[in-house]
Amino acid sequence: MGKPLLDKVAVVTGGTRGAGRAIAVELGAAGATVFVGGRTTKENRSPIGRAETIDETAELVTAAGGRGIAIRCDFTVPSDVDAFRDRVESEVDGRLDVLVDDVWGGELDVEFVPFWEADLDRQLGMWRNSMEAHFVALHRLLPLVIRRPGGLVVEVTDGDADSPYSGMLAYDSVKAAIRRLGYALAKELEPHGGTAVAVTPGFLRSEQMLENFGVTEENWRDAVAKEPHYVMSETPHYLGRGVAALAADPDRARFAGQSLSSWSLMRTYGVTDLDGTKPDWGRWNTDVVSTGTAPTSVDASLYR
Structure with a gap:
């Protein structure tokens, strides 16, 4: 496939793990320079407490064939994002062709209970760590995107336009709002020759999801016994490859x-x-989930 994004510059917010990490790596595999932003570094962990770091992601980007640059950043803090933007200015003269907005940070706040029974501070924290972080990142970084025609902004969410209710009010509203950001940003970027979309994975085999099911990427199919629909799960790189292909598409x-x-x-x-x-x-x-069909009665290979 060559390097269709050679000489292009990308920023991935929330690039520590999961879809953000995989998107960063696949953009790197296509030749891009990728600035990876997140809170967990080799020296310090975020409140989430996971071991994955932005340093590792940047190293994976470089190993894939791009140039990875890790910058510690809390995207809810404008001064942090100002410093992040200044690094882009100094390293690549402020060029920004692709902005992937993947900040989430709400893992610890997910409570699948009726909203009035959930902890209010945690639900507000989910909104702050996701939507507020997206707003701050966009406000500071969009001026770089529109400097040149052809910029791309990708809002990473969970679920597409036809997704059913997720089962949790705060989570559902956050993910729906991020989808709407993709639509609204398209309107704002159009006069500047830019494009914005929202993207979603399917049933994701992220690092955290694998741990939740007690499996690894090598034996992930063992989790199907606990959750039959996991037979249709996908790695984060599946979405990452799709985003990289979109970024390389002139149309x-x-x-x-x-x-x-x-x-x-x-x-x-x-x-x-x-x-x-x-x-x-x-x-x-x-065909299967919406109809209540037993997953074990369906040949999953026909859907892969």
Whole structure:
């Protein structure tokens, strides 16, 4: 495939792990210079307490064929984001072709109970760590994106436009709001020759999800006994490859304002997951999940 993003510059916020890390790596594999922002470094962990670091992500970007630059940043703190922006200014003369906004930070606040029974401070914290962080990052970094026509902004969320209720008011509202950001930003960027979209993975095999099911990437299928729909899970790199293909598409403006999924990007660009399969969570959700069909009665290989 070559290096279609050679000489391009990307920023990935929330690039410590999961989809953010994989998107950063796949942009690097396409040749981009990628600034990786997040709170956990080799020296300090975020309140989430996980071991993955932005330093590791930057190293993976470089190993994949790009140039990875890790910058510690709390995206809820404007002064942190100012410093992040200044590094982009100094390192690459302020060039920013692709901004991937993947800040989340709400893992500790998820409570799948009726909203009035949930801890209010935790629910407000979820909004702050996600939506407020997105707003701060966009406010400080969008001026770099619009300096040159053709910039791309990718808002990473959970669920596409047809997603059912997630089962938690605060979580659902955050993810829906981020989808709406992709639509609204498309309107604001259009006069500057830019494109904005929202993207979502399917049933993700992130580091945290693997741990939740007590499996690793090597034996992830063992989790199907506990959660049969996990047979359709995908690695974060599946979405990452789709985003990289979108960033390299000179005609990507046709998707402006849309909510794109890993499976719709697969259908458009033919990307595969790391194992060479093409998980189609959208079709599985329509045919199996929504109809109440027993997953074990369906040949999952027909959906991969």
